Structure formats: structure tokens, C-alpha cells
Amino acid sequence: MCLAIPGQLVEFLPGNADQLALVDVVGVKRKINIGLMDDVKLEIGDYVLIHVGFAMSKVDEKEAAEALSMLELMGQAFTDELQAVAESSIE
Amino acid sequence: MRFVDEFRDPELAEVLGRQITSLCEPGRHYKIMEVCGGHTHTIYRYGVQDHLPENIELVHGPGCPVCVIPMGRVDDGIAIAERDGVILTCFGDMMRVPGGRGSFLEANARGADIRMVYSPLDALRIARDNPDREVVFYAIGFETTAPSTALTILRAAKEGIENFSVFCSHVTIIPAIKAILDSPDLRLDAFIGPGHVSTVIGCRPYEWIPRDFGMPLVCAGFEPLDLLQSVYMIMKQFSEGRAEVENQYSRVVAYDGNPVALRVLADVFALRPFFEWRGLGSIAHSALQLSPRYAQYDAELRYELPGVRVADPKACQCGEVLKGVLKPWECKVFGTACTPETPIGTCMVSSEGACAAYYNYGQYAKQRLNLEVLR
Numbered sequence: 001m002c003l004a005i006p007g008q009l010v011e012f013l014p015g016n017a018d019q020l021a022l023v024d025v026v027g028v029k030r031k032i033n034i035g036l037m038d039d040v041k042l043e044i045g046d047y048v049l050i051h052v053g054f055a056m057s058k059v060d061e062k063e064a065a066e067a068l069s070m071l072e073l074m075g076q077a078f079t080d081e082l083q084a085v086a087e088s089s090i091e
Numbered sequence: 092m093r094f095v096d097e098f099r100d101p102e103l104a105e106v107l108g109r110q111i112t113s114l115c116e117p118g119r120h121y122k123i124m125e126v127c128g129g130h131t132h133t134i135y136r137y138g139v140q141d142h143l144p145e146n147i148e149l150v151h152g153p154g155c156p157v158c159v160i161p162m163g164r165v166d167d168g169i170a171i172a173e174r175d176g177v178i179l180t181c182f183g184d185m186m187r188v189p190g191g192r193g194s195f196l197e198a199n200a201r202g203a204d205i206r207m208v209y210s211p212l213d214a215l216r217i218a219r220d221n222p223d224r225e226v227v228f229y230a231i232g233f234e235t236t237a238p239s240t241a242l243t244i245l246r247a248a249k250e251g252i253e254n255f256s257v258f259c260s261h262v263t264i265i266p267a268i269k270a271i272l273d274s275p276d277l278r279l280d281a282f283i284g285p286g287h288v289s290t291v292i293g294c295r296p297y298e299w300i301p302r303d304f305g306m307p308l309v310c311a312g313f314e315p316l317d318l319l320q321s322v323y324m325i326m327k328q329f330s331e332g333r334a335e336v337e338n339q340y341s342r343v344v345a346y347d348g349n350p351v352a353l354r355v356l357a358d359v360f361a362l363r364p365f366f367e368w369r370g371l372g373s374i375a376h377s378a379l380q381l382s383p384r385y386a387q388y389d390a391e392l393r394y395e396l397p398g399v400r401v402a403d404p405k406a407c408q409c410g411e412v413l414k415g416v417l418k419p420w421e422c423k424v425f426g427t428a429c430t431p432e433t434p435i436g437t438c439m440v441s442s443e444g445a446c447a448a449y450y451n452y453g454q455y456a457k458q459r460l461n462l463e464v465l466r
Contacts, residue, residue: 001182002129002156002235002443004287017249019242033212035242038351049290049343052182052232053210054239056349057290063342069099070314073136077442084183088209091216 003071003081004049004056006064007032009042020090021055023048026068026082031090053090100316107319108142114326121147122278123325124415126268127285128155128443129313135452137315143322150277150415153267153371154285156232157184157441158413161369162401164260165190168229171258171394172203178221179258180214181229183207184441189434191401211243211257218247218255227390228257234291237261237379238352241359244381244388258390259380262366264288265296266377270368272304276416281325283318284310286340291356293348294336301334312340359385367400369437370410409436412445419449426450 007023007030019035021042034042034055042048047064048055059067071078115121125131131151134140140149153159165188172179172195179195186195186207195205208214211228218226230240240257247255264285271277284297289310297308307328311321321339328334338344359382366378381389403409406424411417419425419438429435431447438444442451 001184001232002287016246033210033239033242036238036349036352036355039349051287052236052239053212054242056235056238056287056352057343057345059343066314074132074442080183084207084209088213089216090210090212091219 001052003074003078004051004067005071005081005085006047006059006067007050007055008064009044009046009048011044016091023050023055025050025085028086030085030088033090053088099314103316104142104319107316107323108144111147111319111323111326112144114323114330115144115146116329119146121280121326121329122150123147123281123283123322124150124152124271124279125283125311125318126152126154126264127283127288128158128441128445129286130283130311130318131155131445132443132448133313133315133318135448138452139315139318142319147322147326150279151412151445152271152415153368153413154233154264154288155438155441155443155445156236156262157188158409158437158444159262159267159368159371160185160188160231160260160437161367162190162403163367163397163399165194166192166401167396167398168195168205168258169193169198169203170397171227171390172198172205174225174394176224177204178217178224178226179203179205179229180208180217180226181205182231185229185231187434187440188437189440211240212246215243215247215252215255218252219250222254225254225256228255229260230257231260233262233264233285233288234352234356235287237360238291238349238355241355244359244385245355247388248385253387256388256390256393257381259360261360261379262368263362263377263379264292266374267368267371268300270371270374270377271414272300274414277414279306279415281306281329282308283321283325284308284336286310286312286344289338289340289344289348291349291352294338294344294346295348297336301336305334307334307337309337310340310344312343358382368413369403370413404435407436409438409446412436412438419446422446
């Protein structure tokens with residue numbers, strides 16, 4: 001729950017007050033909410049850190065890669081989190 | 092068997108370790124508290140303490156949101172879940188937290204419908220998909236997750252979803268730090284500030300710590316090198332006679348935080364007059380409840396709850412561990428009666444709890460140190 005997972009913005013999705021976007025999380029495309037990033041200029045290809053389905057901060061590619069390799073080292077905790085992300089369906 | 096992982100850049104870690112040692116005042120003992128459970132995890136996982144001189148002691152703080160939920164609040168969740176037609180939803184970490192009447196997992200075995208969700212928005216989707224059921228989201232977490240709950244409530248209000256409500260146990264970090272500083276049990280010298288929480292609240296809310304207590308606080312990232320560098324920045328402040336808030340994690344944390352998240356928090360939530368933390372007791376203005384404007388989404392108003400304070404098991408010393416007074420292995424039941432498989436206390440449940448982190452990784456670090464001594 002407290003893990004921040006990096007994702008890369010693939011597409012802004014229409015509807016729902018423009019709060020939804022498609023991101024690539026470890027090779028899988030997931031819907032997330034970007035409503036907390038209204039003050040930040042986001043573009044396709046940008047990286048964000050995601051907490052419980054919400055983008056919380058924009059980071060550069062290097063930080064995203066480092067955050068991911070850090071998570072991969074966490075083993076089971078990260079596997080569990082990815083499993084939870086896979087079962088999540090945000091609308 | 093899992094071993095402590097290697098640093099990504101062992102040479103840099105060694106250089107930092109040497110620089111930190113050179114900044115230590117001879118004969119002085121430094122106690123630095125890392126507030127965040129994520130940091131505690133990294134410290135044990137990578138044996139960060141091994142890279143520090145003996146007179147710098149890392150003390151683990153209360154920043155594990157699962158760990159601080161008191162037994163009575165777990166029982167309240169179970170009471171909600173036992174009502175006809177209710178689906179209770181929560182983060183996975185919450186399922187095994189023991190309450191006075193067992194855990195959510197055990198409640199499910201008795202017939203309750205408690206489901207794990209990744210996001211509060213998943214809970215809202217379950218409500219949308221089950222109009223004949225009442226869906227309650229059991230919200231926990233510090234400022235990292237609270238804005239997500241807030242935005243979900245705003246969405247429910249906008250869509251007019253009436254069978255959704257939130258049982259809110261969101262807590263705030265600043266009053267917990269204040270409680271620790273006011274506690275007579277522990278003398279600290281500095282803080283490593285939480286990374287993700289600071290993404291939301293920024294660094295300004297910590298400024299009273301150096302001002303009123305003369306202690307440095309450095310907001311830190313989650314890599315082992317981030318933590319070493321933060322300790323270096325703290326020691327540098329000591330050596331130069333400074334006490335300030337500094338931001339080691341500026342690649343993610345803005346000094347003023349996330350203004351949108353702060354606005355949403357202020358809109359949806361109000362401060363509770365007081366809230367009971369497991370181990371720390373009742374702390375004034377330390378938790379969030381739904382503001383009157385969103386009262387219809389407040390599960391505490393919607394359902395009749397036991398709301399009873401349940402004392403922690405006598406053998407459990409999570410309180411002392413959460414305050415940093417005891418190290419995990421100093422607890423009477425650590426690793427014997429209390430293990431991650433059969434936790435007595437919350438610190439053994441979450442992977443961010445100091446006890447679980449030490450149980451999984453720390454003991455190997457200690458074994459390795461002993462081996463080095465034998466050599």
C-alpha cells in the first residue's frame with residue numbers, strides 16, 4: 001500500500017473529468033487516476049509514481065528506473081503489489 | 092533463506108560511511124529516528140546500520156500505518172462487515188491485523204465479506220457494481236494515501252453513489268512526531284523525514300522541529316544510498332552547528348508538497364479532536380475524519396459501532412517499538428510467540444513494521460556482523 005510504483009503515461013482517457021490515464025506499469029497497461037496532478041504539466045511518455053492507483057508525483061526516467069529496480073529487489077512484497085495492481089480496475 | 096542485499100554502489104556507500112564517521116564528535120552518541128516504515132524496511136534489508144559508526148544509532152519510528160491501528164478500530168471494521176448486505180473493502184496489509192475479536196481474515200472465515208482492494212477507486216467500483224449491497228472502504232494510511240481516499244469520496248459524491256461509505260482511520264505524521272518528542276522515554280538527536288508523505292505535505296510542516304527542538308530533519312528517498320546520504324547531511328548540520336529542514340529527496344519531493352492533494356485533503360477531511368494510536372495512546376488532532384459536508388459518506392455515522400477501546404495483548408510491546416524505545420528483538424515475544432505467520436502485534440504484520448523487517452532481514456545482518464567479528 002505504501003509502495004510507489006513507477007509508470008509511464010501512454011494515453012489520456014476521456015471522461016471522468018479528465019482524471020483517468022493509461023500507464024505502462026512493468027510492461028502492463030493499467031488505468032490510473034491523475035486527478036492529484038492537476039498542477040503539473042503531464043505529457044505522454046512522462047513517468048509518474050503511483051500510490052494506490054493515483055499518480056502522486058512526476059519523476060524523470062532515471063528515477064523511475066531506479067525506483068523500479070528497488071521494488072524488484074523487494075521480492076514478495078512487490079509481487080503482491082503487482083498482483084493487486086493487476087486485479088485492480090479503476091474507472 | 093533470504094540474505095541482506097548488496098548496495099547498488101558499494102564504493103559510494105563506503106565513502107559516505109567514512110565521511111559520516113569523520114563528522115562524528117568523539118564520545119558522543121547520536122540517535123537518529125527514521126519516521127517512515129519504508130525506510131525501516133530499507134535499513135534492515137540492506138544492513139544500512141552496518142555502514143555507520145557505532146555511535147550513530149538508527150531508531151525506528153511510528154510511520155507504519157497498519158501498525159498504528161488500535162485493536163478497537165479493527166473490531167469496528169469487523170462489526171461493520173458482519174452487518175447484512177455489507178461488503179467491507181481494505182488494503183491487503185490490513186487483512187491479518189489482529190483486533191480484540193481476531194483479524195479480518197478470521198472474520199471472513201466466520202462468513203463476513205471483506206475484500207482486498209488495491210485502490211479506494213476499486214472499492215467505489217464494487218459499490219457501483221453491487222447497487223443492492225452497501226460497500227464500505229476501510230481507509231488507512233498517512234498523508235500518502237489520504238488524498239486518494241478524498242478524491243474517491245469526491246467521485247462518489249459527483250456520481251451520486253449512495254451505497255458507498257468510508258471508515259476513516261487516516262492519520263497525520265506531524266502530531267505523531269510531536270508526541271514522540273514530548274515523550275520522556277526517548278532522547279533523540281535528529282530525524283530522517285518520510286519520503287512519500289513529504290511528497291504530499293512538503294517540507295514546511297517540519298520546520299518547527301529544528302526551530303523549537305534544535306534538531307535537524309532531512310527528508311529522504313528509499314534507496315539505501317539515500318539513507319546514508321541523509322545521515323551524512325544530518326551529521327554535516329551537527330558539525331556546522333546548524334539545525335534545519337533539508338530535502339535529500341528533491342528529485343521527488345517538492346518543498347511545498349503537492350498543492351492539489353493538500354487542497355483535496357482540506358476540502359474532504361477535518362481533524363479529529365483526538366485519535367488513539369496503537370502503542371502511542373491518544374494524540375490530539377492526529378487523525379482525519381470526513382468533514383460535515385461529506386457526512387453521508389462517513390461509515391462511523393452510518394453504522395452503529397462498538398467504538399470500544401481494546402487493550403493490546405499484555406505480552407505485546409509494539410508500543411515501545413513504535414516509539415523507538417525498544418528494538419524489535421528486545422520485545423519479549425519477538426520471533427517466539429510473535430512471528431509474521433502468527434503475529435501478536437501489528438509491527439510483525441506489515442512488511443514495513445519494524446519487527447517484520449527485522450525478522451525477515453535484520454537477523455541475517457546481525458549474523459553476518461558476528462561472523463566478521465569471529466574472523
